[in-house]
Amino acid sequence: MLTGLIIACEDVAGGAGLRAELPVAGQTVLEQQARLLIEAGAERIIAIAERLPQGLAAASARLRRDGIVIEILRRVDEVAQRLRPDDRLLVMGDGVVTDTGAAERLLEAAPPAILTIPDAPDTRAWELIDASARWAGLLLVDGELVRRTARMLGDWDLQSTLLRNAVQAGAERVPLEPGPLLAQVADPAAALATEQAISQAAVRRPTGLLDRWVFDPIARALAPRAMAAMIDPAWLRGGASALLMLAALSFIGGWRWPGLVLAMLSGPVDVLGRQLGALTMRLRKDHRRWMQLRYGAASAALLALGWNLRDFGWGTLVLAAATLGGMTALLEHQRWIGKPTRRPGWLAEPDLLIWLFAPFAAFGWWPTGLAAQAALAFASLLAVQRLTRRQS
Structure with missing residues (x-):
C-alpha cells in the first residue's frame, strides 16, 4: 500500500502561519500536495504538523468534502504506529509544490529512493545531499525506515533526519528530468510565483x-x-x-x-x-x-x-x-x-x-x-x- 506523508511543520519565512497554509492556485499548499498524492496512487494520506492552526483545519475539511481523508498527526511516533514495516511512503517536503510527473518518476524506483536535482546556483534553496546533488522535495521510503527514524528522532527535524537516514541506507538517486513543475513555497511571494507557474503549465x-x-x-x-x-x-x-x-x-x-x-x-x-x-x-x-x-x-x-x-x-x-x-x-x-x-x-x-x-x-x-x-x-x-x- 502506498501512503502519502506530508511534512507541514515549517513556519512561513518572515511571517505568521505554516507554509502548508499558504494559498496556491485556489487552494492551500497542503491541499495541492494531498491531491497530487491521490493522483499518484496513494491510498491514504498522513500529514505531520506540530500544531493545528485554523487554516490547516479548514483545508482538511475541504479535502474531506471532496472525498479525500487526511490524518493530521502531531508527533512522529504517532505516524510510526500507523505504519507496517513493508508499507511504501511517498514523502513530500514542507512547502514543496510539484506535479504528477515528478511523483511518477520517483515511484518507478524501489524504496528507499530520493528525487534529486543538480547542485547549481539556482537550486541553492534546496537541501544539499552530496557534492553534486540536492533533494528535490520528494522521498520514497518504507515504513521500517520511518519507524527507525521515529525511535532516534528526539528534538531533531523529521524532514532532514528522514532524508539523512535514507541517504545512509543507500537510497537510489532518481534525477528529476526537465519538465515537471517544482517549487518550494516558503513565503507569500514564492506562493504567487508558483501559482503563476502552475497557470502557465496548464493543463x-x-x-x-x-x-x-x-x-x-x-x-x-x-x-x-x-x-x-x-x-x-x-x-x-x-x-x-x-x-x-x-x-x-x-x-x-x-x-x-x-x-x-x-x-x-x-x-x-x-x-x-x-x-x-x-x-x-x-x-x-x-x-x-x-x-x-x-x-x-x-x-x-x-x-x-x-x-x-x-x-x-x-x-x-x-x-x-x-x-x-x-x-x-x-x-x-x-x-x-x-x-x-x-x-x-x-x-x-x-x-x-x-x-x-x-x-x-x-x-x-x-x-x-x-x-x-x-x-x-x-x-x-x-x-x-x-x-x-x-x-x-
Missing part, C-alpha cells in the same frame, strides 16, 4: 473550434482571479448545469431567447470550472460526473426547446430527438470503438450545438436551427466512424 486541452477560440481565452483570463478568490471549481461546474436546467425551464415557460442566452452562458462557465479543476488537480472521477450531469441538462434543454417550438409542427420535437440520438451514438462509438487520433475541430459537442443555433434564432429560423443541429450531430458521427475505421 486543459481545448476540445473544438468554439472551445479553442472563444471559451479557452476567456477561461485563461479569468482563472487567476478565480484562483485568488479560492473559488471551488465544483460551484462553476454545477453552475453550468444549473444554467442549462434554467434554460429548459425557460423554454417550457415560453421564453425562448432568455433560455437560449442561459444555455450559451453555460459553456464559458463550465470551461472556467474545468480550467480551475485542472489547475487544482481535482480528481478525474469528478470531471466525468460533472460531464454526465451537464450532458443530461443539455438534453433536457434541447427537448424542452423542441417542445416549445411545436407551434411550427411536431417535427421540431422529432428533430430535437434526432440530435440526441446522433450525439448518443457518437459518444458511445468513441467510448467503445475509440476516438480519432486527430479530432476535427468542427465535431459536434453540446456547446457547439448550442451556439450554432444562435444565428438561426436571430433570423427567426428556429426549426431550421434544430435541423442544422441534427445534421451536424449525424455528420460528426459519420466522420468519427470513418476516421476510426482508418486507424484500425
Whole structure:
C-alpha cells in the first residue's frame, strides 16, 4: 500500500502561519500536495504538523468534502504506529509544490529512493545531499525506515533526519528530468510565483473550434482571479448545469431567447470550472460526473426547446430527438470503438450545438436551427466512424 506523508511543520519565512497554509492556485499548499498524492496512487494520506492552526483545519475539511481523508498527526511516533514495516511512503517536503510527473518518476524506483536535482546556483534553496546533488522535495521510503527514524528522532527535524537516514541506507538517486513543475513555497511571494507557474503549465486541452477560440481565452483570463478568490471549481461546474436546467425551464415557460442566452452562458462557465479543476488537480472521477450531469441538462434543454417550438409542427420535437440520438451514438462509438487520433475541430459537442443555433434564432429560423443541429450531430458521427475505421 502506498501512503502519502506530508511534512507541514515549517513556519512561513518572515511571517505568521505554516507554509502548508499558504494559498496556491485556489487552494492551500497542503491541499495541492494531498491531491497530487491521490493522483499518484496513494491510498491514504498522513500529514505531520506540530500544531493545528485554523487554516490547516479548514483545508482538511475541504479535502474531506471532496472525498479525500487526511490524518493530521502531531508527533512522529504517532505516524510510526500507523505504519507496517513493508508499507511504501511517498514523502513530500514542507512547502514543496510539484506535479504528477515528478511523483511518477520517483515511484518507478524501489524504496528507499530520493528525487534529486543538480547542485547549481539556482537550486541553492534546496537541501544539499552530496557534492553534486540536492533533494528535490520528494522521498520514497518504507515504513521500517520511518519507524527507525521515529525511535532516534528526539528534538531533531523529521524532514532532514528522514532524508539523512535514507541517504545512509543507500537510497537510489532518481534525477528529476526537465519538465515537471517544482517549487518550494516558503513565503507569500514564492506562493504567487508558483501559482503563476502552475497557470502557465496548464493543463486543459481545448476540445473544438468554439472551445479553442472563444471559451479557452476567456477561461485563461479569468482563472487567476478565480484562483485568488479560492473559488471551488465544483460551484462553476454545477453552475453550468444549473444554467442549462434554467434554460429548459425557460423554454417550457415560453421564453425562448432568455433560455437560449442561459444555455450559451453555460459553456464559458463550465470551461472556467474545468480550467480551475485542472489547475487544482481535482480528481478525474469528478470531471466525468460533472460531464454526465451537464450532458443530461443539455438534453433536457434541447427537448424542452423542441417542445416549445411545436407551434411550427411536431417535427421540431422529432428533430430535437434526432440530435440526441446522433450525439448518443457518437459518444458511445468513441467510448467503445475509440476516438480519432486527430479530432476535427468542427465535431459536434453540446456547446457547439448550442451556439450554432444562435444565428438561426436571430433570423427567426428556429426549426431550421434544430435541423442544422441534427445534421451536424449525424455528420460528426459519420466522420468519427470513418476516421476510426482508418486507424484500425
